[in-house]
Amino acid sequence: MDFELSEEQRLLKDSVDRMLADTYPFDKRKGYMAEPDGFSQALWAQYAELGLLGLPFAEEHGGFGGGPVETMLVMEGIGRVLALEPYLATVILCGAALRHAGSDAQNSALLPRIAEGKLRMAFAHGERQARYDLSDVLTTAKKSGSGWRLDGGKSVVVHGDTAQKLVVSARTAGDRDDTDGISLFLVDTGAGGVARRAYKMRDGTGAAELSLSGVDAELLGEAGEGFAVVERVVEAGIAASAADAVGGMETMLAMTVEYLKTRQQFGKPIGANQALQHRASEMMMALEQGRSLEFLAAVRLDEEDAAARAHAFSTVKVGIGQAAKFVSQNAVQLHGGIGMTDEYAVGHYFRRAMVIEHTFGDITHHLSRLAAAIA
Amino acid sequence: MDLRFSAEELAFRDELRAFYRENLPDDLREQMRLGHGSEKEDTIRWQRILNKKGWAAYSWPKAWGGPGWTPIQRMMFLEENQLAPAPDMQVFNITMIGPVLIQFGTEEQKKRFLPRAANVDDWWCQGFSEPGAGSDLASLKTSAKLDGDHYVVNGQKIWTSTAHMADWCFLLVRTNPNAAKRQEGISFLLVDMKTPGITVRPIISIDGTHHLNEVFFDDVRVPVSMRVYEENKGWDVAKYLLGNERTGIARLGRSKERLSFAKEAARDMRSGGGALIDDFAFRQRVAQMEVDITALELTQLRVVSAHDKARDGKPDPLSSVLKVKGTELLQAASEMVMDVGGPLSMPDWALELEALSNEPEIGPSWATDATRSYLMLRAASIYGGTNEIMKNIVSKAVLGL
Numbered sequence: 001m002d003f004e005l006s007e008e009q010r011l012l013k014d015s016v017d018r019m020l021a022d023t024y025p026f027d028k029r030k031g032y033m034a035e036p037d038g039f040s041q042a043l044w045a046q047y048a049e050l051g052l053l054g055l056p057f058a059e060e061h062g063g064f065g066g067g068p069v070e071t072m073l074v075m076e077g078i079g080r081v082l083a084l085e086p087y088l089a090t091v092i093l094c095g096a097a098l099r100h101a102g103s104d105a106q107n108s109a110l111l112p113r114i115a116e117g118k119l120r121m122a123f124a125h126g127e128r129q130a131r132y133d134l135s136d137v138l139t140t141a142k143k144s145g146s147g148w149r150l151d152g153g154k155s156v157v158v159h160g161d162t163a164q165k166l167v168v169s170a171r172t173a174g175d176r177d178d179t180d181g182i183s184l185f186l187v188d189t190g191a192g193g194v195a196r197r198a199y200k201m202r203d204g205t206g207a208a209e210l211s212l213s214g215v216d217a218e219l220l221g222e223a224g225e226g227f228a229v230v231e232r233v234v235e236a237g238i239a240a241s242a243a244d245a246v247g248g249m250e251t252m253l254a255m256t257v258e259y260l261k262t263r264q265q266f267g268k269p270i271g272a273n274q275a276l277q278h279r280a281s282e283m284m285m286a287l288e289q290g291r292s293l294e295f296l297a298a299v300r301l302d303e304e305d306a307a308a309r310a311h312a313f314s315t316v317k318v319g320i321g322q323a324a325k326f327v328s329q330n331a332v333q334l335h336g337g338i339g340m341t342d343e344y345a346v347g348h349y350f351r352r353a354m355v356i357e358h359t360f361g362d363i364t365h366h367l368s369r370l371a372a373a374i375a
Numbered sequence: 376m377d378l379r380f381s382a383e384e385l386a387f388r389d390e391l392r393a394f395y396r397e398n399l400p401d402d403l404r405e406q407m408r409l410g411h412g413s414e415k416e417d418t419i420r421w422q423r424i425l426n427k428k429g430w431a432a433y434s435w436p437k438a439w440g441g442p443g444w445t446p447i448q449r450m451m452f453l454e455e456n457q458l459a460p461a462p463d464m465q466v467f468n469i470t471m472i473g474p475v476l477i478q479f480g481t482e483e484q485k486k487r488f489l490p491r492a493a494n495v496d497d498w499w500c501q502g503f504s505e506p507g508a509g510s511d512l513a514s515l516k517t518s519a520k521l522d523g524d525h526y527v528v529n530g531q532k533i534w535t536s537t538a539h540m541a542d543w544c545f546l547l548v549r550t551n552p553n554a555a556k557r558q559e560g561i562s563f564l565l566v567d568m569k570t571p572g573i574t575v576r577p578i579i580s581i582d583g584t585h586h587l588n589e590v591f592f593d594d595v596r597v598p599v600s601m602r603v604y605e606e607n608k609g610w611d612v613a614k615y616l617l618g619n620e621r622t623g624i625a626r627l628g629r630s631k632e633r634l635s636f637a638k639e640a641a642r643d644m645r646s647g648g649g650a651l652i653d654d655f656a657f658r659q660r661v662a663q664m665e666v667d668i669t670a671l672e673l674t675q676l677r678v679v680s681a682h683d684k685a686r687d688g689k690p691d692p693l694s695s696v697l698k699v700k701g702t703e704l705l706q707a708a709s710e711m712v713m714d715v716g717g718p719l720s721m722p723d724w725a726l727e728l729e730a731l732s733n734e735p736e737i738g739p740s741w742a743t744d745a746t747r748s749y750l751m752l753r754a755a756s757i758y759g760g761t762n763e764i765m766k767n768i769v770s771k772a773v774l775g776l
Contacts, residue, residue: 131645131718133646270510342579358721364657368656371656
C-alpha cells in the first residue's frame with residue numbers, strides 16, 4: 001500500500017496547480033465565464049500544451065498513457081479554482097467512452113484531436129424522464145443504409161452547449177429500463193436534425209437540452225451493448241467529480257479558516273469561539289474522509305468485477321456528497337451574510353458542490369443502491 | 376395535560392380554512408405551490424385581501440386595526456397561510472415596525488404609519504446590520520447628530536432586504552458615541568427612503584436574484600419627530616422587535632407544505648425503474664422529516680401556550696429552539712424538493728442562452744425554483760441571529776454555562 005505520489009505525478013500536480021493558480025484568480029474567472037463559450041479558449045489551448053487533454057489516452061493516440069491518479073490530480077486542480085473548461089465532458093467522459101468502445105479507426109481519428117485541443121465533446125446520455133436511472137433510455141436509433149438515424153432527446157448535457165461532437169446513447173432494441181439494447185453513437189453537433197437549447201447550470205457551467213430528429217450517427221462499440229460502457233463512463237465521471245469536489249472542499253476550508261481568523265465580532269476574531277473552531281475541525285475531517293474516497297475511486301476505476309465497481313462507486317458518491325455538503329453548507333454559514341452573495345467566491349464553490357451532488361446520482365439514490373445490495 | 380385543541384380553537388381553524396378556500400386567488404396559490412415565491416405586487420395584493428377581512432395585521436391589537444388574536448390563534452393563522460400556500464406577510468410591516476410603534480410610538484406616529492403599514496401602502500425595510508456589525512449588532516457605527524429639529528445621518532447599512540423597493544426604513548443609529556455601554560448610545564429612527572443622501576446599491580445573492588442591498592447615508596436629514604422612543608434607548612426597541620414575534624420563527628407550516636409538495640412531485644419522478652415515492656431510501660428521509668416536524672410542532676405549541684398563560688414579557692428559552700430547529704427543517708424541506716427534481720433542478724433556466732419566448736419550458740419550473748429557494752434559504756440560519764448565536768443564548772442564558 002502506498003499513498004505517495006510518484007515523482008512524475010508530483011511534477012504533473014505542480015504544473016497543473018501552478019498553471020491554474022496563475023490563470024484563475026476569482027475575478028478572472030468571471031471574465032472567462034463572460035466569453036462566448038462560457039470558458040477560456042486560450043486556457044483550453046494551454047491545457048493542450050501542458051499535455052492535460054491527452055493525459056489518459058494511449059501514446060499512439062497522441063496521449064501520455066496516464067491513469068486514474070493522473071486525471072484525479074487534474075480534476076482536483078480544476079475543483080480548487082472552479083475552472084470552467086470542458087475537461088470533464090471531453091477528456092474524462094467522452095475519453096472514457098472512446099477508450100472503452102471506440103474502434104482503432106475511431107480512436108485514431110478522434111483522440112489525437114482531443115489531445116491537441118481541437119475537438120471538444122460532450123456525453124449525451126441523460127433524458128428528461130430518466131432522473132438518475134441509467135437504463136431509462138427512450139431515444140431510438142434505426143438502421144439507415146450503412147449508418148444509423150437517431151430520434152429523441154437528451155437532457156442536461158453538460159458542456160453540450162459548445163461541444164463539436166457528441167457521444168449519444170440510444171435504444172436499438174428492448175424497452176424503457178432494459179439494460180440490453182442500448183447503443184452508443186457519435187454525432188456531430190452541426191448535423192441536420194440536431195437542435196440545442198443552451199443554458200448555464202447553477203454553477204456557471206454551460207449545458208444544453210438536445211432534440212434529435214432523424215440525425216445521422218456513427219455507431220460507437222457494439223450495437224445493443226452500450227450500457228456497460230455507459231456505466232464505465234459514469235464511474236469515470238464519479239471519480240473525476242470526487243476529485244473536483246475534494247479540490248473545492250480544500251479551497252472552502254482554507255477560505256473559512258482565513259475568515260474565522262480575520263472577521264471581528266464582540267471585540268475578537270470569530271474564530272476565538274470554540275464552537276466555531278470545532279465546526280472548522282469537523283469540516284477538515286469531512287474533507288479528509290472525502291479525500292480517502294477520492295483515492296478509492298481512482299483505484300477502483302480499473303476493477304474488472306462490475307458489481308464490485310458499482311458498490312465502490314456508490315460508496316464514493318454517498319461519502320463525497322455528504323462531505324461536500326457539510327463543508328459547503330458550513331463554509332457559507334460561517335461566512336454569514338457575505339457567504340450569501342454572488343460577488344464572493346464561497347457561494348460559487350457551494351453551488352459547484354451542489355451540482356456535483358446532483359450529477360451521476362445524488363446521495364439518496366446511491367444510498368438506495370447500497371441498501372439494495374446488502375447481502 | 377391535554378394536547379388537543381379546544382372546540383373554540385378548532386372552530387377558529389375551520390373559519391380560517393374556509394376563508395382561504397374562498398379568498399386566496401388561484402393564481403397566487405398555484406404560484407406559491409410551485410415554489411415561485413411572491414413578488415412585491417403579490418405580497419401587496421394578498422395583504423390587502425387580508426386587510427379587508429381585518430387579518431393583515433394579524434398580531435396587532437384591535438385598537439390598531441388587528442384582529443386581537445391570542446398567540447394560539449396567531450400561530451394557527453400563520454400555519455394556514457403557509458399551508459394554503461399563500462404569500463408570506465410583509466414581515467417588516469406586520470411583525471416588526473407595527474408592533475414596535477404600538478409599543479413605543481407616539482400617537483402621531485401610530486396614526487400616521489400603522490394603517491398604511493397594515494395595508495402595505497408603505498413598504499418598510501429594516502436598517503440594522505452594518506459591514507462591521509452583524510451578530511454583534513451593538514457595534515453599529517452609523518451616526519446621527521442632532522442639528523436643530525433634525526438628525527443628520529451618516530453611515531452604511533448592509534443586507535437590507537427589499538430596500539430597493541421600500542418607501543420607509545426603520546433604522547438603528549448611534550446618537551451617543553461616548554455612552555458607557557455601546558447599547559446605551561443607540562436610537563431608533565424612521566426614515567423616508569426618498570430623503571436626499573440615501574443611495575441603495577444592489578447585492579446579488581447566491582441564488583442569482585436581487586433581494587439584498589447596501590444602503591448608504593450621506594448627510595441624510597431625519598426629523599426628530601421620526602425618532603421612536605427616547606434618544607439613546609433604541610436598543611430597547613430593537614430587542615423588543617427581535618424578540619417580539621415568537622410564533623412565527625419556526626415557519627413550520629411552510630416546511631410542512633414543502634414536504635407535502637415534495638411527496639406529490641416524487642410520484643412523477645423516477646428512481647430505480649419505479650416512482651421515486653416508492654424508493655425506500657427516499658421514504659426514510661420523508662419519515663425522518665415527519666418525525667422532526669411532529670416534535671417541533673409540539674414544542675411550538677408549548678412555547679405559544681406558555682406565552683398565553685404567563686405574559687411576563689420575558690423571552691421563552693424555547694424560542695431559540697424554535698429558531699434553530701425551524702430553520703434547519705425549512706432548509707431540509709427545500710433541499711428535499713430540489714432533490715426530487717434531480718438533474719432537472721440544476722439548470723439555471725434564467726440563464727438560458729438564446730432563449731426563445733415561445734419555446735415551452737424545458738424542465739418543471741418547480742425544480743429550478745426549488746434550487747433557488749434552497750440557495751436563498753441558506754440565509755435562514757444566518758439572519759435574525761445566526762443559529763450559532765441562538766446556541767450561545769441557550770448555553771449562556773438558559774444553561775448557565
